[in-house]
Amino acid sequence: MGMSLIVKKVTQFVIAIIFVFGINIVLFGHLTPGGGFAGGVILACGFILIMIAFGKEIALRKVRKHIGHILDSGAALMFLALAMLGYAGGIFFFNFINQGNAFYLRSAGFIPLENIAIGIKVSASVFIGFVTLVLFGRWVDESISGSDEN
Amino acid sequence: MTIYLLCILLFVMGLYCLVAKKHLIKKIIGLVILDYAINLFIVLIGYRPSSSQPGGIPPILFKDIDPAVMSREGVDPLPQALVLTSIVIGLGVLFMLVSLALRIYEKYKTFDTSEISKLKG
Numbered sequence: 001m002g003m004s005l006i007v008k009k010v011t012q013f014v015i016a017i018i019f020v021f022g023i024n025i026v027l028f029g030h031l032t033p034g035g036g037f038a039g040g041v042i043l044a045c046g047f048i049l050i051m052i053a054f055g056k057e058i059a060l061r062k063v064r065k066h067i068g069h070i071l072d073s074g075a076a077l078m079f080l081a082l083a084m085l086g087y088a089g090g091i092f093f094f095n096f097i098n099q100g101n102a103f104y105l106r107s108a109g110f111i112p113l114e115n116i117a118i119g120i121k122v123s124a125s126v127f128i129g130f131v132t133l134v135l136f137g138r139w140v141d142e143s144i145s146g147s148d149e150n
Numbered sequence: 151m152t153i154y155l156l157c158i159l160l161f162v163m164g165l166y167c168l169v170a171k172k173h174l175i176k177k178i179i180g181l182v183i184l185d186y187a188i189n190l191f192i193v194l195i196g197y198r199p200s201s202s203q204p205g206g207i208p209p210i211l212f213k214d215i216d217p218a219v220m221s222r223e224g225v226d227p228l229p230q231a232l233v234l235t236s237i238v239i240g241l242g243v244l245f246m247l248v249s250l251a252l253r254i255y256e257k258y259k260t261f262d263t264s265e266i267s268k269l270k271g
Contacts, residue, residue, distance in 0.1 A: 033210070037234060103213060129245050136249065140256045 001055030011053040018046040026119035030108045036118025043119065044126035056134060068128040075121035082110055082117070153194055160187035174251050174261045181247070185240040189233050196226030 002008065025032075026039030051059035105112075160183055167180025200207050200223055209227040211217060251261070258266050 037238065126241070133245070133248055133252070136252055140252050143256060144259060 001057060003053050007053050011049060015046060015050065018049070019043065022046060022119075022123075026115055027112065028105070029115040030111045031103065031105070036115040037122055039115075040119040040122025041126060043123035044130075047123070047127040048130055051130070051134075056131075060131070068124045068131070072121055072124040072128065075117045075124070079114060079117040079121075082113055153197065154191065157187050157191040157194065160184075160190065172263050174254065174263060174266075177263075178244070178247050178251065182240070182244060185243075189236055189240070192229050192233050192236070196229040198223065198225055200224075 022039050022042035024039075025034040025042060026036060029035035029039065047059075164180045164182075164184030164187055168177050168184065169180075171177055171180065197206055202223075207220065207224040209220065209224045209230075211220060254266065255261060260266065
């Protein structure tokens with residue numbers, strides 16, 4: 001299943017670099033260009049690379065369908081919970097975490113945490129959309145070939 | 151005016167693919183190129199040419215740049231922030247278009263629009 005041996009070996013080398021690069025863009029979103037959405041798309045492309053190189057059965061054993069759904073909804077709830085906690089300061093979406101020195105990693109309040117939530121949500125939803133289209137295409141193929149036999 | 155030439159070229163190419171091709175997937179690719187051309191145009195509207203740096207000053211605060219000077223002479227970051235939502239909308243529309251194309255293929259067993267247009271019920 002999947003592609004040839006060279007593609008599988010090169011994917012095993014390269015996939016760790018892609019994941020670390022995506023996490024770097026998500027985590028430093030308040031200092032460098034990028035942020036939640038761009039890093040989430042890079043992580044989703046890493047998952048799609050696993051699925052293309054190894055075939056869909058092995059990829060779906062690693063990241064199951066309901067895990068993607070749980071991650072997607074859980075990250076959205078985390079975003080909403082961080083916004084609701086602003087009521088401790090009196091205003092909705094209030095930046096209540098201590099804002100440290102500028103240009104450091106631990107600064108700008110709760111914006112790094114929001115970036116992490118958006119990154120998880122975008123990567124999970126793009127990968128689940130891709131899996132749905134692949135399975136839908138396979139179902140269309142089987143139903144067409146089944147109706148031709150009649 | 152010369153910075154908008156690429157936008158016009160991409161727009162014309164996407165429109166040609168959308169109108170003149172008969173295969174359904176090629177029409178979808180043309181629509182995606184059209185979307186990229188419009189997003190690039192919206193980002194390029196906020197460009198302010200600067201005399202000190204050729205190519206404009208990026209809207210990023212470093213340690214030794216005065217924030218007032220950067221907000222006055224740097225490239226406008228507001229169109230870039232609004233284009234992010236536009237890119238996400240384009241992604242959602244692409245997912246829906248591919249699902250519709252798969253459904254049409256299941257019903258008519260072809261992607262050719264000149265055969266699909268003969269309505270068979």
